[in-house]
Every structure is written in structure tokens, then in C-alpha cells.
Amino acid sequence: MSVLDLARPEIRELAPYASARSIAGISPVTLNANESPWPAPGDATGKLNRYPEPQPAALVEAVANHFAVDASRVLVTRGSDEAIDLLIRAFCAAGRHAIVQCPPTFGMYAISARIQDARVINVPLLADEGFGLDLPGLGLAAEDPAVRLIFLCRPNNPTGSMYEAEGILNLCRQLSDQALIIVDEAYMDFAAEPSMAKDLEALPNLAVLRTFSKAHALAGARCGCLLASPDVISLLKRILAPYPLPTATIDAALKALEPESLAATQLQTQLLNQGREVLAKVLKDLPYVREQWPSEANFILLRVDDGPALCDWLAGQGVLVRNFHSNPVLSNCLRISIGSPPENARLAQLLEAYSP
Numbered sequence: 001m002s003v004l005d006l007a008r009p010e011i012r013e014l015a016p017y018a019s020a021r022s023i024a025g026i027s028p029v030t031l032n033a034n035e036s037p038w039p040a041p042g043d044a045t046g047k048l049n050r051y052p053e054p055q056p057a058a059l060v061e062a063v064a065n066h067f068a069v070d071a072s073r074v075l076v077t078r079g080s081d082e083a084i085d086l087l088i089r090a091f092c093a094a095g096r097h098a099i100v101q102c103p104p105t106f107g108m109y110a111i112s113a114r115i116q117d118a119r120v121i122n123v124p125l126l127a128d129e130g131f132g133l134d135l136p137g138l139g140l141a142a143e144d145p146a147v148r149l150i151f152l153c154r155p156n157n158p159t160g161s162m163y164e165a166e167g168i169l170n171l172c173r174q175l176s177d178q179a180l181i182i183v184d185e186a187y188m189d190f191a192a193e194p195s196m197a198k199d200l201e202a203l204p205n206l207a208v209l210r211t212f213s214k215a216h217a218l219a220g221a222r223c224g225c226l227l228a229s230p231d232v233i234s235l236l237k238r239i240l241a242p243y244p245l246p247t248a249t250i251d252a253a254l255k256a257l258e259p260e261s262l263a264a265t266q267l268q269t270q271l272l273n274q275g276r277e278v279l280a281k282v283l284k285d286l287p288y289v290r291e292q293w294p295s296e297a298n299f300i301l302l303r304v305d306d307g308p309a310l311c312d313w314l315a316g317q318g319v320l321v322r323n324f325h326s327n328p329v330l331s332n333c334l335r336i337s338i339g340s341p342p343e344n345a346r347l348a349q350l351l352e353a354y355s356p
């Protein structure tokens with residue numbers, strides 16, 4: 001059995017829209033796409049009058065190199081949010097199929113599922129065990145024949161928790177013909193462990209999501225990617241928008257993957273990780289902090305006596321942090337992103353001055 005057998009048959013059989021640029025590139029005389037022959041006024045790049053390549057070969061190649069996978073395993077998307085949406089639309093028939101997620105986690109898995117009218121099965125993280133994965137619970141949930149996709153966020157947003165790779169690899173083996181397991185590695189640049197991209201070849205039902213929005217400082221460019229089996233990548237290309245990536249986004253992502261940019265990003269990542277350790281120490285000594293969770297991401301989740309009050313007070317001082325109090329499992333919890341050293345210093349100064 002192939003993981004494609006889990007996909008919607010009508011998508012497997014769909015003939016994708018053949019856009020001009022997917023049929024042929026740019027020629028000395030390019031008259032096949034109803035574009036303007038002139039660059040737009042003020043367009044310094046001189047190329048915005050042309051549609052971009054749907055999957056720019058140079059970018060796909062650079063991403064493949066960066067994650068040490070074959071180019072046939074790469075789909076570049078408009079943020080990883082687009083990849084989540086494509087996966088759910090390709091694998092879940094409305095009103096029939098389901099995804100599994102492990103809350104508290106990133107909100108987009110459930111939202112994309114609900115938009116597609118796919119059921120959301122929750123296998124909550126084990127709050128008493130530092131928000132660890134409930135692997136037996138995941139195995140049981142996947143027994144439901146409606147399940148198509150399992151979303152795991154590693155390290156997890158908003159808890160910062162890291163899961164052992166071995167458990168996830170075993171789950172993939174156990175569910176090889178039952179579900180596609182998607183490991184969202186949005187924060188993996190900040191973690192000590194290696195990416196699971198190296199396991200894709202051995203496990204056709206594993207997929208990895210990455211983004212340029214966090215460590216690579218390109219949230220505004222909207223660029224992410226899915227790394228998966230070549231079958232899954234070809235399937236998703238059938239439903240991909242004709243031109244998902246703006247030209248400026250492609251250029252920014254290519255730039256981010258150049259060696260000098262990667263070196264600078266690595267230094268910034270180290271700085272953020274140091275900032276995280278400093279903040280953890282500050283939090284440890286504050287009388288109103290009840291709990292903080294070890295994080296391998298660029299943020300820390302903590303519980304205080306009165307979360308909403310602290311969030312409001314910080315906001316009044318010009319510092320925004322994320323309030324998670326409305327989630328019963330995260331009552332009085334806030335998530336603080338690590339900023340630049342001066343931003344972190346300002347935050348620490350305020351936290352130490354705060355009296356509830």
C-alpha cells in the first residue's frame with residue numbers, strides 16, 4: 001500500500017491547471033501569458049511584469065540542499081500555512097475524513113481542517129508530563145478509519161516542548177498504511193536535535209514542514225516548504241495555486257539560503273537561544289511565576305498567578321506577549337517570544353518591577 005491510497009481519489013486523478021510558465025519558461029520573445037511586455041513603473045527588479053515560476057527550480061534546489069533531501073521531495077509554499085491547507089484538502093474528503101492533532105498546539109491544523117469540514121480528533125499532550133506526546137493515545141486515535149493525517153509540532157508551539165524522534169519514527173512504522181504523519185518543524189532551527197528530514201527516505205508516510213518565517217526572519221515574505229515523499233509532492237502540485245510564490249518572496253528565500261545569510265541566521269539563532277536561557281533564569285526568581293516549561297523554541301510558556309493582568313500591564317508598558325488564558329489547559333499562561341538583547345532587557349526589567 002502507498003501513502004497515496006490515503007489521498008482523495010478525485011485529487012489523484014485531477015489534471016492540474018497548466019499555467020503558461022509551467023509549460024515553458026521565459027523566451028527572448030514571450031507571448032504566451034498575456035503579460036505586459038514592460039516592467040511596471042518603479043519596479044527596480046525589472047521582472048514583476050512576468051508571472052513567476054510555480055516552483056522555481058533554483059529555490060527548490062537550494063531548499064533541497066539545505067535540508068539534504070532530493071529535490072523531488074520539496075514543495076515550496078506560500079508560508080507553511082499553505083502546505084497545511086494543501087495537505088488537508090488533498091487527503092480529507094469533506095464530511096468524511098479526519099485529522100489528529102495534539103493540543104495545546106498551533107491553531108492552523110484545526111482551522112484548516114474545519115474549513116475543509118474534516119473532523120478534528122484531539123489527543124491532548126500530557127500536561128502532567130511536561131506536555132509530552134501521548135504515543136499510545138495517538139496509535140489508538142489512528143485506529144479510526146476516517147483518520148488521514150496526524151499533525152505533530154516539534155518543538156511544539158505554544159509549549160516549547162520537544163519530543164523524542166524515536167517515538168515518532170515508531171508511530172510512522174506502526175501506521176505506515178493508516179496515516180500520513182506531518183512533523184511541523186517551524187522552530188527546529190532553535191532546537192538541539194536534528195531535523196527528521198533525514199528519515200523521509202525510510203518512511204514514505206512521514207512529512208516535514210519548515211518555514212522561513214521564524215529563524216530566517218522572513219515572516220513578511222510568506223514562504224515555507226513541505227518535505228515529503230515524491231508521491232505526496234506530486235499529488236499536492238495538482239492542487240497548488242498556479243503561481244503561489246511572489247517574485248519578491250522567491251528572491252528573499254533564495255537570498256536567505258546563501259551561505260553568508262545562513263551564517264548570520266545561525267548567529268542570530270544562537271543569540272535568541274542565549275536570550276531564552278537568560279529569560280528562564282529571570283522567571284525562576286519571580287515570586288508570581290508558578291510554572292515555566294523547558295523550551296527548545298524561540299519563546300517560553302509560563303504560568304503566573306494572574307496571566308491576563310500581567311499581559312495587560314505589560315501591554316500598557318508597550319510590551320506585547322501572547323495571552324493563552326482562554327484555553328482551560330493553559331489558564332494564566334503566557335507565551336513570551338525572545339527578542340533582541342535590548343528588548344529582552346526591557347522585558348526583564350518590567351517583569352522584575354511588576355507587583356501583582
Ligand SMILES: *Cc1c(COP(=O)(O)O)cnc(C)c1O
Nearest residue numbers: 079080081106157186211213224
Ligand atoms: C509560525 C508557525 C508556522 C509558520 O507558518 P508560516 O505560514 O510559514 O508563516 C508553522 N507552524 C507553526 C507551529 C508555527 O508556530
